[in-house]
Amino acid sequence: xxxxxxxxxxxxxxxxxxxxxxxxxxxxxxxxxxxxxxxxxxxxxxxxxxxxxxxxxxxxxxxxxxxxxxxxxxxxxxxxxxxxxxxxxxxxxxxxxxxxxxxxxxxxxxxxxxxxxxxxxxxxxxxxxxxxxxxxxxxxxxxxxxxxxxxxxxxxxxxxxxxxxxxxxxxx
Amino acid sequence: xxxxxxxxxxxxxxxxxxxxxxxxxxxxxxxxxxxxxxxxxxxxxxxxxxxxxxxxxxxxxxxxxxxxxxxxxxxxxxxxxxxxxxxxxxxxxxxxxxxx
Amino acid sequence: xxxxxxxxxxxxxxxxxxxxxxxxxxxxxxxxxxxxxxxxxxxxxxxxxxxxxxxxxxxxxxxxxxxxxxxxxxxxxxxxxxxxxxxxxxxxxxxxxxxxxxxxxxxxxxxxxxxxxxxxxxxxxxxxxxxxxxxxxxxxxxxxxxxxxxxxxxxxxxxxxxxxxxxxxxxxxxxxxxxxxxxxxxxxxxxxxxxxxxxxxxxxxxxxxxxxxxxxxxxxxxxxxxxxxxxxxxxxxxxxxxxxxxxxxxxxxxxxxxxxxxxxxxxxxxxxxxxxxxxxxxxxxxxxxxxxxxxxxxxxxxxxxxxxxxxxxxxxxxxxxxxxxxxxxxxxxxxxxxxxxxxxxxxxxxxxxxxxxxxxxxxxxxxxxxxxxxxxxxxxxxxxxxxxxxxxxxxxxxxxxxxxxxxxxxxxxxxxxxxxxxxxxxxxxxxxxxxxxxxxxxxxxxxxxxxxxxxxxxxxxxxxxxxxxxxxxxxxxxxxxxxxxxxxxxxxxxxxxxxxxxxxxxxxxxxxxxxxxxxxxxxxxxxxxxxxxxxxxxxxxxxxxxxxxxxxxxxxxxxxxxxxxxxxxxxxxxxxxxxxxxxxxxxxxxxxxxxxxxxxxxxxxxxxxxxxxxxxxxxxxxxxxxxxxxxxxxxxxxxxxxxxxxxxxxxxxxxxxxxxxxxxxxxxxxxxxxxxxx
Numbered sequence: 001x002x003x004x005x006x007x008x009x010x011x012x013x014x015x016x017x018x019x020x021x022x023x024x025x026x027x028x029x030x031x032x033x034x035x036x037x038x039x040x041x042x043x044x045x046x047x048x049x050x051x052x053x054x055x056x057x058x059x060x061x062x063x064x065x066x067x068x069x070x071x072x073x074x075x076x077x078x079x080x081x082x083x084x085x086x087x088x089x090x091x092x093x094x095x096x097x098x099x100x101x102x103x104x105x106x107x108x109x110x111x112x113x114x115x116x117x118x119x120x121x122x123x124x125x126x127x128x129x130x131x132x133x134x135x136x137x138x139x140x141x142x143x144x145x146x147x148x149x150x151x152x153x154x155x156x157x158x159x160x161x162x163x164x165x166x167x168x169x170x171x172x
Numbered sequence: 173x174x175x176x177x178x179x180x181x182x183x184x185x186x187x188x189x190x191x192x193x194x195x196x197x198x199x200x201x202x203x204x205x206x207x208x209x210x211x212x213x214x215x216x217x218x219x220x221x222x223x224x225x226x227x228x229x230x231x232x233x234x235x236x237x238x239x240x241x242x243x244x245x246x247x248x249x250x251x252x253x254x255x256x257x258x259x260x261x262x263x264x265x266x267x268x269x270x271x272x
Numbered sequence: 273x274x275x276x277x278x279x280x281x282x283x284x285x286x287x288x289x290x291x292x293x294x295x296x297x298x299x300x301x302x303x304x305x306x307x308x309x310x311x312x313x314x315x316x317x318x319x320x321x322x323x324x325x326x327x328x329x330x331x332x333x334x335x336x337x338x339x340x341x342x343x344x345x346x347x348x349x350x351x352x353x354x355x356x357x358x359x360x361x362x363x364x365x366x367x368x369x370x371x372x373x374x375x376x377x378x379x380x381x382x383x384x385x386x387x388x389x390x391x392x393x394x395x396x397x398x399x400x401x402x403x404x405x406x407x408x409x410x411x412x413x414x415x416x417x418x419x420x421x422x423x424x425x426x427x428x429x430x431x432x433x434x435x436x437x438x439x440x441x442x443x444x445x446x447x448x449x450x451x452x453x454x455x456x457x458x459x460x461x462x463x464x465x466x467x468x469x470x471x472x473x474x475x476x477x478x479x480x481x482x483x484x485x486x487x488x489x490x491x492x493x494x495x496x497x498x499x500x501x502x503x504x505x506x507x508x509x510x511x512x513x514x515x516x517x518x519x520x521x522x523x524x525x526x527x528x529x530x531x532x533x534x535x536x537x538x539x540x541x542x543x544x545x546x547x548x549x550x551x552x553x554x555x556x557x558x559x560x561x562x563x564x565x566x567x568x569x570x571x572x573x574x575x576x577x578x579x580x581x582x583x584x585x586x587x588x589x590x591x592x593x594x595x596x597x598x599x600x601x602x603x604x605x606x607x608x609x610x611x612x613x614x615x616x617x618x619x620x621x622x623x624x625x626x627x628x629x630x631x632x633x634x635x636x637x638x639x640x641x642x643x644x645x646x647x648x649x650x651x652x653x654x655x656x657x658x659x660x661x662x663x664x665x666x667x668x669x670x671x672x673x674x675x676x677x678x679x680x681x682x683x684x685x686x687x688x689x690x691x692x693x694x695x696x697x698x699x700x701x702x703x704x705x706x707x708x709x710x711x712x713x714x715x716x717x718x719x720x721x722x723x724x725x726x727x728x729x730x731x732x733x734x735x736x737x738x739x740x741x742x743x744x745x746x747x748x749x750x751x752x753x754x755x756x757x758x759x760x761x762x763x764x765x766x767x768x769x770x771x772x773x774x775x776x777x778x779x780x781x782x783x784x785x786x787x788x789x790x791x792x793x794x795x796x797x798x799x800x801x802x803x804x805x806x807x808x809x810x811x812x813x814x815x816x817x818x819x820x821x822x823x824x825x826x827x828x829x830x831x832x833x834x835x836x837x838x839x840x841x842x843x844x845x846x847x848x849x850x851x852x853x854x855x856x857x858x859x860x861x862x863x864x865x866x867x868x869x870x871x872x873x874x875x876x877x878x879x880x881x882x883x884x885x886x887x888x889x890x891x892x893x894x895x896x897x898x899x900x901x902x903x904x905x906x907x908x909x910x911x912x913x914x915x916x917x918x919x920x921x922x923x924x925x926x927x928x929x930x931x932x933x934x935x936x937x938x939x940x941x942x943x944x945x946x947x948x949x950x
Contacts, residue, residue: 007174011182018189018209027201027262034205037186041212044182047174048223053231057215060238065208065245072249073201076256091196098192105188106181133232145239152243159250163257195931203930270924 179220186213279353283402290395297388309391317367354408362405372752377524379749397423410469428521440517451504458497495555506538523626531618560600567593571698603680605782610673617661620756624655640717657757663700669764700836708844
């Protein structure tokens with residue numbers, strides 16, 4: 001019972017945050033509501049017993065990636081979005097479309113899938129077990145993703161670097 | 173007891189919101205955030221299935237998704253900064269020099 | 273076992289000469305080219321003479337196997353050479369006359385461009401012709417057959433910058449090909465039914481057939497198809513049209529190829545295949561009819577021609593008709609006899625005509641000749657020998673061979689004899705017409721003893737040379753003429769028939785080839801494997817009448833020849849204005865004869881034009897441009913159109929890219945769900 005209540009509350013918070021992200025016109029508001037979404041998702045993970053994932057979600061996703069987003073928004077300081085004809089059209093089409101799609105999907109899922117219940121904390125995702133998997137079966141993907149991160153860092157540095165001012169000839 | 177399908181519905185709603193934001197928003201950073209929203213919805217799905225089938229690899233996969241999301245966000249934001257320097261705008265409709 | 277005579281060398285020597293002259297001749301001096309050409313051709317002739325000397329000690333037929341060529345299932349064809357009396361006769365004629373003409377050409381072509389090329393082609397021709405006569409199976413013979421056609425094309429179109437010469441070469445080759453098509457079908461039938469193309473094998477298998485058996489239908493078909501090939505190669509009706517045009521080539525070419533050797537290949541082939549022909553009487557009748565009609569037809573055309581070489585060309589067609597008539601009445605050795613004498617006197621006539629043309633600096637129209645008797649006496653006397661020989665006046669060579677043919681023809685049907693006799697009369701008439709117009713009377717041309725030459729613009733002539741006036745040819749051209757003149761006189765003496773007191777050694781020599789395989793028509797002989805009893809001295813039907821009748825007929829043919837001589841003298845020497853009056857009174861008919869009965873125009877309308885139009889409209893515009901090119905072009909256009917419509921996806925608008933990505937992802941996910949749910 002408690003499980004269901006907690007799930008519903010934080011589920012609603014997620015959805016509200018997501019819709020807020022769409023509704024807000026200034027990107028900083030969208031970023032903050034995304035942080036809200038991530039936080040409540042972390043609680044959902046805890047309800048499922050995935051402790052480590054929840055911790056990583058808060059630390060990495062909400063704490064690093066979103067902070068990066070916020071930094072960039074503040075750096076660029078772009079301001080609110082304007083309302084143009086194209087944006088009205090897309091709102092007109094997109095929002096009802098999304099609602100219909102979501103309702104449809106929900107209905108299908110609820111009525112057609114089996115009533116497998118998931119217990120609270122069904123699968124304890126302790127760091128030890130995850131580490132076992134990560135460093136034995138998934139060692140290769142782990143190493144590859146570390147290289148991926150390295151490349152991303154290098155790419156970001158190169159892309160975002162201020163371009164060198166052109167030297168006039170003969171001054172080397 | 174919460175049926176699995178409830179988790180999937182939640183995941184689906186988050187994903188749908190992400191797609192919608194991806195399509196209707198004009199600010200490039202907001203578009204990126206919608207992508208992150210999509211990824212989060214998918215992560216929830218993974219963890220829910222991992223719990224139901226008692227396989228921990230679902231959670232490990234979430235780990236990888238987060239790493240990739242981080243890398244992608246990094247590079248994407250670097251590109252946005254680079255484009256912003258020349259175009260002075262974050263509106264994607266104005267990044268249209270390849271228009272026919 | 274016979275010793276190995278290295279028969280393969282006889283064709284190969286001229287081939288080597290052709291290769292040397294062809295590849296390196298451009299850099300040689302004229303003397304070097306001449307030496308190479310004459311050396312190899314002379315060596316071939318020398319070998320032929322040596323083979324002849326060894327001949328009496330050989331067991332016949334003598335075959336020499338050199339290498340296996342094709343082995344396909346049960347069919348095998350080899351590079352193998354075959355020698356019997358018939359091949360020996362042909363070999364000596366081809367190599368001997370060929371060698372003489374090589375010598376003559378040295379003088380005739382001395383001042384021409386492309387000298388080395390001429391001799392390379394001439395040696396190449398010798399190679400192919402010798403392969404043809406020495407081959408031991410139909411396939412190797414076919415190589416020679418095709419090859420002489422090729423050499424003929426190359427040599428007719430020797431002055432290839434001239435349009436008419438190039439077209440004449442093409443015409444010769446194409447019409448020959450039509451004949452070759454029939455020849456090939458005959459070869460296919462032979463392979464299908466007898467499993468081999470080797471002469472000995474095939475003829476052994478055909479021997480048991482007799483004309484009444486059921487297999488005769490097949491043999492008739494094969495024989496008729498072989499005859500189609502022979503019609504093409506030997507210029508009989510309806511495939512003779514290339515020979516008059518072939519006079520565009522240099523005169524030695526006309527002498528060698530279109531008089532003495534290549535055109536006789538058809539006769540040789542029919543004689544070689546006599547086993548087949550003898551067992552297909554209807555085919556023999558067809559051969560005889562074609563031969564007779566061609567002889568008469570060509571002779572009538574020859575009467576009205578004014579170009580000296582064209583007269584000789586039609587004369588060749590007519591004489592070939594005689595040879596086919598002889599084969600058609602199963603008198604094969606008579607046909608070969610006439611082939612031999614014809615090689616001598618026709619070769620001589622062409623060479624002498626070449627000498628006349630050379631003397632006049634290129635003039636070929638007889639209306640511009642005359643009175644050359646005193647100016648070029650050697651040419652005159654040799655040409656006289658040739659003219660008397662062809663007219664069939666005893667004791668010259670042509671008399672004996674032609675008479676033998678007429679005699680045999682009579683024994684088959686008097687119609688053949690009558691037409692043959694009329695042709696003999698016409699032959700005599702137009703040859704003496706040529707003789708009188710060229711050498712007697714007054715000179716009607718415009719060449720004097722000055723340096724004026726009218727011939728250089730004729731373009732199908734030897735180049736004009738620096739010495740002036742009408743002059744005799746150099747020795748190198750006269751010596752072959754003299755040798756051939758002697759042969760034209762004495763060449764017939766090997767075939768003097770019994771009725772005239774001779775022994776007909778020629779017929780006896782060729783007897784073993786033709787006699788032993790004659791089908792058994794007479795019921796008194798048990799099987800056809802036996803030799804005929806010795807009283808039967810000649811093959812073919814039994815003589816119906818005795819030697820006295822034969823003498824009467826001989827007399828009639830001599831009379832016909834002399835009548836022709838008299839008429840020609842009357843019309844062209846005594847009263848030269850008479851031919852004009854006769855021509856005018858016979859107006860329409862004369863025109864038709866002058867224009868060769870419009871046969872070329874007829875062919876052009878019925879065959880050539882529809883073919884060319886069909887090719888242009890259907891094959892070129894329709895298929896090549898409309899289907900093949902259009903397929904490629906249309907597919908390119910389609911690709912362009914598709915690209916044109918797809919390019920709208922790349923609008924430069926980032927959000928539309930995003931939409932496409934989303935749509936694509938939805939489609940893929942939908943597909944995966946659909947697959948998973950099945």
